[in-house]
Amino acid sequence: MKNARKSPWRLLYKLHRYLGLAVSVILILLAITGIALNHTADWQLNSRYIKSPTLLNWYGVNQPSAIRSFKAGPHWISQLDQQSYFNTQALITNNQLLVGAISTEPFIVLAFEKQLLLISDNGTVIEKIPLEAPIDSIGVTEPDTVFIRLDTQIKVSHDGLLSWQTVSDPSVQWSQETALTEPLNAQLQQTHRQHIIPYERFLLDLHSGRLFGTVGIFIVDLSGILLIVLTLSGCWIWLRHRLKSRFHNKRLR
């Protein structure tokens, strides 16, 4: 009886059982996150963002250091980090600095260093217009006359930003950076913080264990190794049973 308990087969059974129990939780987590990551586009996981303050704190997402804001008619155009906002509505992400914003008769124009972004008065993107040279500022005189100031020259467009002509020193009201009102500033900061970590990033970090730092990666790696051991021990046990039953059947015949 004592020998049977100490036999290598019994040890293998025990090892298989406890290894299975130990890695089951991690494997279920890996399976769920793996399935979700396979459907990133279908479930829009790359365009939906983590809003939980606990998780955002865990990621170390802080308030943005600098906010640039401009008044365009009755609307506020702001840039926090690389994200631009129309009032509190997220518009586009780019690496260029917002240098101004104006309101014209048909649309609102956001001026970035090398791009103009046309939006409607409800924040719908109309067109992105790339610029050949970086601009310093944007200004407007009549409802549809838009000026841009480059390093050495000023250009004007009278046809809805389709073409530009060089002009000399016009009297233009250039867009000026304006401080946001306190309530809007607070609301924007909160909106911005909740628009940084997409669910896809969170699931990837959970899947790889990176969410918990080096320890998390070690646990996921160890689970992978244990899964290999588990598979081999399972095959071994199955093979033993199969051979044993065959031998038993032969003896009966």
Added chain:
Amino acid sequence: MKSLKLFLVATLLWTPLLSAEQYLSEASFVANAFKTPPRPKSLWLTPTIKPIVQQLLQHPPTFLRTRYWQEQQRTVWILEEIGKNEPITVGVIIDNHHIVQLQVLAFRESRGWEVKHSFFTDQFITSTLSTEQTLSQSIDGISGATLSVNALTKIAQLALFFDQTISK
């Protein structure tokens, strides 16, 4: 040695003019398409056009107006479509409703850049748009660049559709 130095200086001076991912500026592409580039025109996505654009792109369009350049039967379109995460900027020259040139102007994705080469883009030359809004000729894909290939195919279809729209 002197010429090498000159070359390095010239390279350093020219580099900032084009961003890291931009192969050709939009102005240069338009200038190459015409002897004298015409003034740009704009096409608005009206409620009639928008559903077809959405069908071609397989998602709602992210713009309401696009600019184009036209001289007689020749039109030039500069359009953007996202491959996986970042937009790919493509210039398309259409003559008499046939694509005569399709060129990647800016590629910002980390993978799938093979689509910028002419061995791939030349497949679009002479393509037209069928009544089912598909390209008249099949486009061979590139392994590992499926999303970029799809983006360029959609842009080709869209440019041909816009070209048909303005000629109606």
